[in-house]
Amino acid sequence: MLRYMLKRLVSLCLSLLVASAVIFLCIEVVPGDPAAYMLGMNAQEDTLAALRAELGLEGSTLSRYFAWVGGMVQGDFGTSYTYRTPVAEMIGERLWVSLPLAVYALVLSTVIAFPAGIWAASRRGRLADYGVMGMTQLGVAIPNFWFAMLMVLVFAINLRWMPAGGFAGWDEGLFAALKSLTLPAIALALPQASILARVMRSSLLDTLGEDFIRTARAKGLTRAQALWRHALRNALIPVLTIIGLQFSFLLAGAIIIENVFYLPGLGRLVFKAISARDLIVVESVVMLLVFAVIMVNFAVDMAYAAVDPRLRKGGQGR
């Protein structure tokens, strides 16, 4: 296990290094002079020089890269050019919207997908199965931002049950804050729940076909008992993997949904930064999201290995 963990840890560090290098190259090297890019065509030479000094553009590319990575490790993401505030502070504020939104959507997705997947598997080949599978086909095909707009139309504009957009803020109390995140979370959760329900169903059906289930049935358990007592727990491993992977997709997917609901999260931040040509903010937000994706994948791998010893052996190349 230790050897496998070390190997994955090395590969994690390499992935982070390469990803950060790619982001740095794309954003700070490809545009040529980032200061000239950020200030536009009519910039004065002295303003340019000042911004270059502020961004630390004097050094070599390599030293700038290491300064950037070193800063991030210490929680220093640089200073936003347009807002004149530390990027870390801005990201911290926005995370209080984006992170709860992603978690909320993940919880919703799981709460919807588990019963749906289990129900479909236990009614395999029957009407309920086809009903659930048909719904998941729709759920995967609906653009979630469009679904979000339709929900605004129905629940905010027509029925007036929910706010059409904006974020109440956590100071207004948990209920108000969660209320303003509910429609966005449903929109984000819908496609993920559809995928998860399908994975749950097929994993459960695979497990139900295993020998130990036949043994359990032979010992006199009903199909339902075998499903609940034996199959479900074994079917959960692939499902948990998908849940882990979905979290990073939810964080990134929230970028678009935040725009539908005018939520002050990372998504809004990054789009404002793009139109203001604030490269430092774009670079930091992208790096943070990529970091989240890589870390979640790593955590999923570790959890997987802890649950299933066969994988550890595979990892050692035996």
Added chain:
Amino acid sequence: MTARLDTTTGSGMRRAMGNRSLVIGLFLTVFFAGMALISLIWVPYDITQLHIADKLHTPEPAHLLGTDHFGRDILSMIMVGARTSIAVALVAVGIGMGLGVPLGLWAAARKGSLVDELIMRGNDVVFAFPSLLIAIIITAIFGASALNAIIAIGIFNIPVFARLTRSGALSLWTRDYVLAARVAGKGPARISIEHILPNVTNLLIVQGTIQFSLGILAEAGLSYVGLGAQPPIPSWGRMLADSQTMISFAPHLAIFPGLAILFTVLGLNLLGDGLRDSFDPRLRRGRE
């Protein structure tokens, strides 16, 4: 015994459903592709002309899907928008296949070597960038355009096809006919092209349809947030973005482009499912 009976009836019904998926999927796909093609030679109204006097009509015989805030015919806009969506997604799948498949074949032919390791770890790194993030990086530097959306979705597709090709190819490399080809003196490159590639084509076609549908969704999302096709090129995603402020008094502006995306993506997904079932009946059991 009951369980066995269940399975038999189940698989019979599934087979019927599998074919039905194929038929419905093919119908929807041909319908939207046909609409895009027809728009090249004919549309009900010229969408470059603004008719402010006719603005925001609800669906009526003269304008089957109504008109937008500039008086442009929604049906015509959806027909021309289909072109953008399909072109972006199709080229993005082309990029993904064009680069991913050779990389996957190469990695499989040199399994366990440094090349294999590099290709697979490279894939992992690209996988850490959801297509939206790639698009954000590209637009932050080069500005928003349909071309940049294609590149972003295309890059995202590369590891998908590389992984699929590699895993499909690895199982083929152990087959007797590949061994025979090696004995006959064929090199890894020739074996990959002559024996491996034809046998992973089915896998690639199925995955291609799925990536195509994901590409349509991604293009719509990117255009919606302004990172995709720019005016005056019509696109479904931007039609939705434009409609957002008017949704309370003109919901038809939002409903029809959304339905177009939904049915195109649904059609491609069903087509993919149906193709998978008809290519490989063994996969039927695992069908989600």
